[in-house]
Amino acid sequence: MRGTPCTSSKITKLEKGQGIIVYFIWKIQVFFQMPIFLELIPYLSDIYGLNSFFIVLYSMYKRTLKLSRNYSSFLFGARSTGKTTYLQKHFLPETTYFIDLLDVEIEDRLSQKPSLLKGILDKLDSNYTHVIIDEIQKVPRLLDVIHQYIQKNEKRFFFILTGSSAKKLKAGGADLLAGRAFLYNMFPLTYLELGEDFNISTYLHYGGLPGIYNLKDNSDKDRYLKSYGLMYIKEEVWNEHLVRKLNPFRSFLELASMANGEIINYKKISNQIKIDAKTIQRYYEILVDTLLGFTLNAFNTSIRKQLILSPKFFFIDPGIKRALNNTLKVQLIPKTYAYGKAFEHYIITQVFFLNHYLETDYKLYYLKTKDGAEIDLIVEKPDSSLICIEIKSTDNSTSVNTTNLKNLAEDLQCRNQLCLSQDLIPRKEGGVTYLHWQNGIEQIFKN
Structure with a gap:
């Protein structure tokens, strides 16, 4: 079983020089909230053949939500309100590891043995700073593993956990990381x-x-x-x-x-x-x-x-x-x-x-x-x-x-x-x- 970085595999096919250009422009967009990246994507796409990850960024509306990059967080919201797309834009693909619990195989294996998550985290390269787990309510017991991991390795990763309901997690015995994560909600687009x-x-x-x-x-x-x-x-x-x-x-x-x-x-x-x-x-x-x-x-x-x-x-x-x-x-x-x-x-x-x-x-x-x-x-x-x-x-x-x-x-x-x-x-x-x-x-x- 494996998760994926927060991008498609095609990004690895960019030549090193092209990747540096994309990374630099992306850094400006993310950290300074400047529109330069969005404006340049059509040209970069023609020149470098950027993959669908960046096309998603280009077509996405800028959301009002300001989710912290420096603390673990829950992001709750109804189905199809844009949680996953928002996170793909908000976090750098080079430093973000993505686990999708909508994948039936991944959900099944982690449900049977939640401790597998610790093994995944221990083997991640040092460049990864954030771990996103999509639809965490499907395997609530993972929160116990994450809680223990944060306690023992407090500064190793920031976890971003998405789902449709905090109460569903609590009903499954989860403690929402006992205050070690911020809570955010996402809604349909505003005017x-x-x-x-x-x-x-x-x-x-x-x-x-x-x-x-x-x-x-x-x-x-x-x-x-x-x-x-x-x-x-x-x-x-x-x-x-x-x-x-x-x-x-x-x-x-x-x-x-x-x-x-x-x-x-x-x-x-x-x-x-x-x-x-x-x-x-x-x-x-x-x-x-x-x-x-x-x-x-x-x-x-x-x-x-x-x-x-x-x-x-x-x-x-x-x-x-x-x-x-x-x-x-x-x-x-x-x-x-x-x-x-x-x-x-x-x-x-x-x-x-x-x-x-x-x-x-x-x-x-x-x-x-x-x-x-x-x-x-x-x-x-x-x-x-x-x-x-x-x-x-x-x-x-x-x-x-x-x-x-x-x-x-x-x-x-x-x-x-x-x-x-x-x-x-x-x-x-x-x-x-x-x-x-x-x-x-x-x-x-x-x-």
């Missing part, structure tokens, strides 16, 4: 990462999974997202023995996607599927644990109003949500209810992603009274100051859109009130700042 390729209509329809942006035909995008749903059920849920019966979970996924962005009603879904509410609650926990979704808790306040306290649930991606409830063929038309809900979903996921990537430690909430008045998003900063946010898909926002926001925010003594929309004209009126959503998100994360 910032897509840059010039971002289109709001495309994102609301198909989401931000990187694979979508390699496809030109909309029918192929539909097939990709449908396949994603099937693979999630098979690989992440059934093969990992997270549920006992598959059909009720399939039905749950469709109903949960239809209720995306709504307050969770365990009893209602329980009655529709004919299983107990506790099982429905566990199903939601599976979605959160596998990073396919997240909950938005109700803001707990002492204001004198009848408040709803149950959480809302959001899938991490509009495309995944639309695939699961079979609405990929349904066009989202501006100024409709469905478009407004999709736009709100999009904004909340972007804030959620950036909160993780920028490590701002904001707490995110919503607030809704029992008579229906609502604040779409409340951001609580570490200093306990609040940002109260109304989200509207309109391109012509008015004070009519923010009546509930102003009334509830006043009760909360929230002085920072934002209305994020597609209106291009910024202004402040009646205590509310009206901003285009891009400027609004920038304002949320402004120091």
Whole structure:
């Protein structure tokens, strides 16, 4: 059994002088975050015939995540969010050893005898500084070997371990290296990462999974997202023995996607599927644990109003949500209810992603009274100051859109009130700042 360096074998066929040129330019790109490498790749490819590893680098979007190269780390994320590609770009192939547990033979041998990993590590050349193990949750017992190795050889390697769920590792008895590794999450692409390729209509329809942006035909995008749903059920849920019966979970996924962005009603879904509410609650926990979704808790306040306290649930991606409830063929038309809900979903996921990537430690909430008045998003900063946010898909926002926001925010003594929309004209009126959503998100994360 053998792992591989973090590149294809063809790189060894580059002549020494060519390799030095590539290595030097790559060093500049990695350590100084300069775009020179990406700009030169087409020319280098023509001259030197660079392999597919570098073509992957060229075609990949620059991610916001900043993963440390000087400490061991876990990188968690849902399937196909770009974890492996990110690591291939982030770490030098000459110094990184890669073990892919999606390889059935490697997974089988390490599952039977995890101590084999120590033998692999002991035999690695001294030039290797990092070891990446992809899909670590497939063999959780490897963490014991890694933990012991770090204790005895603390400065020999930095380990980068990817997977879909920290809780799945813990359930397998793993201790996540007892604080000897940082924890990171990766999500679908943000509008910032897509840059010039971002289109709001495309994102609301198909989401931000990187694979979508390699496809030109909309029918192929539909097939990709449908396949994603099937693979999630098979690989992440059934093969990992997270549920006992598959059909009720399939039905749950469709109903949960239809209720995306709504307050969770365990009893209602329980009655529709004919299983107990506790099982429905566990199903939601599976979605959160596998990073396919997240909950938005109700803001707990002492204001004198009848408040709803149950959480809302959001899938991490509009495309995944639309695939699961079979609405990929349904066009989202501006100024409709469905478009407004999709736009709100999009904004909340972007804030959620950036909160993780920028490590701002904001707490995110919503607030809704029992008579229906609502604040779409409340951001609580570490200093306990609040940002109260109304989200509207309109391109012509008015004070009519923010009546509930102003009334509830006043009760909360929230002085920072934002209305994020597609209106291009910024202004402040009646205590509310009206901003285009891009400027609004920038304002949320402004120091």
